[in-house]
Amino acid sequence: xxxxxxxxxxxxxxxxxxxxxxxxxxxxxxxxxxxxxxxxxxxxxxxxxxxxxxxxxxxxxxxxxxxxxxxxxxxxxxxxxxxxxxxxxxxxxxxxxxxxxxxxxxxxxxxxxxxxxxxxxxxxxxxxxxxxxxxxxxxxxxxxxxxxxxxxxxxxxxxxxxxxxxxxxxxxxxxxxxxxxxxxxxxxxxxxxxxxxxxxxxxxxxxxxxxxxxxxxxxxxxxxxxxxxxxxxxxxxxxxxxxxxxxxxxxxxxxxxxxxxxxxxxxxxxxxxxxxxxxxxxxxxxxxxxxxxxxxxxxxxxxxxxxxxxxxxxxxxxxxxxxxxxxxxxxxxxxxxxxxxxxxxxxxxxxxxxxxxxxxxxxxxxxxxxxxxxxxxxxxxxxxxxxxxxxxxxxxxxxxxxxxxxxxxxxxxxxxxxxxxxxxxxxxxxxxxxxxxxxxxxxxxxxxxxxxxxxxxxxxxxxxxxxxxxxxxxxxxxxxxxxxxxxxxxxxxxxxxxxxxxxxxxxxxxxxxxxxxxxxxxxxxxxxxxx
Amino acid sequence: xxxxxxxxxxxxxxxxxxxxxxxxxxxxxxxxxxxxxxxxxxxxxxxxxxxxxxxxxxxxxxxxxxxxxxxxxxxxxxxxxxxxxxxxxxxxxxxxxxxxxxxxxxxxxxxxxxxxxxxxxxxxxxxxxxxxxxxxxxxxxxxxxxxxxxxxxxxxxxxxxxxxxxxxxxxxxxxxxxxxxxxxxxxxxxxxxxxxxxxxxxxxxxxxxxxxxxxxxxxxxxxxxxxxxxxxxxxxxxxxxxxxxxxxxxxxxxxxxxxxxxxxxxxxxxxxxxxxxxxxxxxxxxxxxxxxxxxxxxxxxxxxxxxxxxxxxxxxxxxxxxxxxxxxxxxxxxxxxxxxxxxxxxxxxxxxxxxxxxxxxxxxxxxxxxxxxxxxx
Ligand SMILES: [Cu+2]
Numbered sequence: 009x010x011x012x013x014x015x016x017x018x019x020x021x022x023x024x025x026x027x028x029x030x031x032x033x034x035x036x037x038x039x040x041x042x043x044x045x046x047x048x049x050x051x052x053x054x055x056x057x058x059x060x061x062x063x064x065x066x067x068x069x070x071x072x073x074x075x076x077x078x079x080x081x082x083x084x085x086x087x088x089x090x091x092x093x094x095x096x097x098x099x100x101x102x103x104x105x106x107x108x109x110x111x112x113x114x115x116x117x118x119x120x121x122x123x124x125x126x127x128x129x130x131x132x133x134x135x136x137x138x139x140x141x142x143x144x145x146x147x148x149x150x151x152x153x154x155x156x157x158x159x160x161x162x163x164x165x166x167x168x169x170x171x172x173x174x175x176x177x178x179x180x181x182x183x184x185x186x187x188x189x190x191x192x193x194x195x196x197x198x199x200x201x202x203x204x205x206x207x208x209x210x211x212x213x214x215x216x217x218x219x220x221x222x223x224x225x226x227x228x229x230x231x232x233x234x235x236x237x238x239x240x241x242x243x244x245x246x247x248x249x250x251x252x253x254x255x256x257x258x259x260x261x262x263x264x265x266x267x268x269x270x271x272x273x274x275x276x277x278x279x280x281x282x283x284x285x286x287x288x289x290x291x292x293x294x295x296x297x298x299x300x301x302x303x304x305x306x307x308x309x310x311x312x313x314x315x316x317x318x319x320x321x322x323x324x325x326x327x328x329x330x331x332x333x334x335x336x337x338x339x340x341x342x343x344x345x346x347x348x349x350x351x352x353x354x355x356x357x358x359x360x361x362x363x364x365x366x367x368x369x370x371x372x373x374x375x376x377x378x379x380x381x382x383x384x385x386x387x388x389x390x391x392x393x394x395x396x397x398x399x400x401x402x403x404x405x406x407x408x409x410x411x412x413x414x415x416x417x418x419x420x421x422x423x424x425x426x427x428x429x430x431x432x433x434x435x436x437x438x439x440x441x442x443x444x445x446x447x448x449x450x451x452x453x454x455x456x457x458x459x460x461x462x463x464x465x466x467x468x469x470x471x472x473x474x475x476x477x478x479x480x481x482x483x484x485x486x487x488x489x490x491x492x493x494x495x496x497x498x499x500x501x502x503x504x505x506x507x508x509x510x511x512x513x514x515x516x517x518x519x520x521x522x523x524x525x526x527x528x529x530x531x532x533x534x535x536x537x538x539x
Numbered sequence: 540x541x542x543x544x545x546x547x548x549x550x551x552x553x554x555x556x557x558x559x560x561x562x563x564x565x566x567x568x569x570x571x572x573x574x575x576x577x578x579x580x581x582x583x584x585x586x587x588x589x590x591x592x593x594x595x596x597x598x599x600x601x602x603x604x605x606x607x608x609x610x611x612x613x614x615x616x617x618x619x620x621x622x623x624x625x626x627x628x629x630x631x632x633x634x635x636x637x638x639x640x641x642x643x644x645x646x647x648x649x650x651x652x653x654x655x656x657x658x659x660x661x662x663x664x665x666x667x668x669x670x671x672x673x674x675x676x677x678x679x680x681x682x683x684x685x686x687x688x689x690x691x692x693x694x695x696x697x698x699x700x701x702x703x704x705x706x707x708x709x710x711x712x713x714x715x716x717x718x719x720x721x722x723x724x725x726x727x728x729x730x731x732x733x734x735x736x737x738x739x740x741x742x743x744x745x746x747x748x749x750x751x752x753x754x755x756x757x758x759x760x761x762x763x764x765x766x767x768x769x770x771x772x773x774x775x776x777x778x779x780x781x782x783x784x785x786x787x788x789x790x791x792x793x794x795x796x797x798x799x800x801x802x803x804x805x806x807x808x809x810x811x812x813x814x815x816x817x818x819x820x821x822x823x824x825x826x827x828x829x830x831x832x833x834x835x836x837x838x839x840x841x842x843x844x845x846x847x848x849x850x851x852x853x854x855x856x857x858x859x860x861x862x863x864x865x866x867x868x869x870x871x872x873x874x875x876x877x878x879x880x881x882x883x884x885x886x887x888x889x890x891x892x893x894x895x896x897x898x899x900x901x902x903x904x905x906x907x908x909x910x911x912x913x914x915x916x
Binding site: 320339467 | 568606773775
């Protein structure tokens, strides 16, 4: 019944739809259209990606050689903190919300998102949060210098920049929760007739599960940072042993959020890949049902493994063993996904346009990240590797080669739909190969640095770490600059180019390809009928 | 790519010490050579795991790349349309599970061994301070020895004004001396924020948490010097609080303990002595250099916005008891730690006197150790 209501509402909107929309800036400020909002999410995320990337290059420049060259240790700590927070909350998460906004209504045959006004609000919360984070660099004492994990008591020592980061996290959390409510409602209530849950496109499945994860853990993070806030200013002692609190409790709370967060980022990335690989293999996805179960079990297990980030805090040995076993278990559903993707490619009829290249790059590199994750899950080995560059390498394989590559695959895959133009294939391929080689140059050596004993989050290091750090810095700079090429390709596609057909990819399937490119203002005014 | 790389190299060439580090080329690919039995076990566990991983990796991506090669449209391959196979799916769920179980059995053994801190020969407590390590030998031979170990690398090397030494950043003024072949139980705690005591070759890493005591252990097999660092971000100088462990034979260890005992007796301050202003000032300058410069700076000007200046500070120039209280008890919730437990009465009296009379500060008075003793109550 609810679904019916929403449809009526959609039709109503459509009747008044065209003609008297505000233009210029006001169009974007007041828009309730899922495509406009998706676009804003994506541009916001790209802008944040540039800011966070610039910070990464400052970090890598300082680490080019031992000694302090360009920045002070305090500033270095601020850079690693902001780089982490901005990339996770400002770049990667909004990018996938952008995809969700654009694609979910088009994939399920709906006119728009369920709560169009709330959608506007959840986007417009982001810029203030982004500004709070970046501006915190300029207040006295600078930004938080704690790393993105914000561990107390260090975070209690920080200046006002810490409070700004806390408020930014609050705002981002609100935005994520609203976005999630919207996504869940849209998927559950606005599917075209005939689209049962087990016929839901994979991207929608991953987002449905992700949205539940977000609703479950964002309040936990908000609670944790609020406790830091009151410890800082209102005399509480949640994390202060002298007042009866425990600093390690923060870590438990933080990672109870933090581990599902990894899958909040990874699952939508899996979703995109599950569309791109079948399209370019011209073959349906292998094991749809097991994929769905794998997603659900990954999400569930992600709630019970958090303390594998804390093997050296001194928890009881039974705890260490339990968290080790539970963590290793995640490898099973993740393995299933990888096998399914490979089986989808097997005996297909493949072509290798840019989206497919990024998807294969994702598969290859994400699996490396998965394997190093397995190494790290082993408590006694992890004790050697915890807080070293090995961990830095591991999560960049998962976050950059995983989530970011998948976002690139998605952009190239759907850009023709979004803009009505084909992108420049040659430049797209250049972007892929430059990114692929430079990414590995930047991050592969970090495994060796970590194994040999280089801690993370240090501005200066012992001499034996010099060589690999130099390679890593070269790689990082090339990787960073390659992303300008991406910007150029996207701008060029928006401004013109070969006209894209409704379905520009031979093997693509799904309702989004039944719409014209670019699609009309309201995606589906009449729900399509699924056979 | 090469042109970008070379311009980047040019940029770096502007750095002060281009040559530094290059002399010590080291492309280490794996763990440092372990010096404990547990370290060896972890080392071989890791190797064993890498073998399994490599086999799986080659298997999966062998299939994928074969497919990329053979099943491409440009070679005229027609797409099959199969999309499930229950048997295969069950197999690739169960087989990894079995492999994981095989992997986890030996790991469980090392985890249990790692956490068994019972029956130590020697117990040492280490305390993490921003940014140095304190050591107390609390049980076993050497009981009562205590000292603080700080970074020995001179600032000129860090700032590129002098060539970097061989053990750049991994050298301390005092070494943690331990006997080989003895089980050392290490208690860790911290005074201000969380630190982590880590020496890779000993395969030991343990967080040091303020207000709590954790423990770990190691037994060094060979004499030698082993270097490590703080592994948990602990503020500004996190990268500058190294750990140096010197493992020596039992005889050498006993000799070292004797020496330390003598040195400590000689260095002990006479509690009843009344100090002169000059004595206190010169002693205080040393205490200040060892404990306060990292934040308040040698100039006493601090770091604006983060660490206040002591030069011209109202607290330093104001009533003595307030200042003594600040140093003894710190300021909770800020980086200003309580120095009461770290420093003796004489040292606190000295540093208070010194700061009252250094730079532009001209209080021209002093604090005697007796006043500190009284203030502690
Ligand atoms: Cu530390």
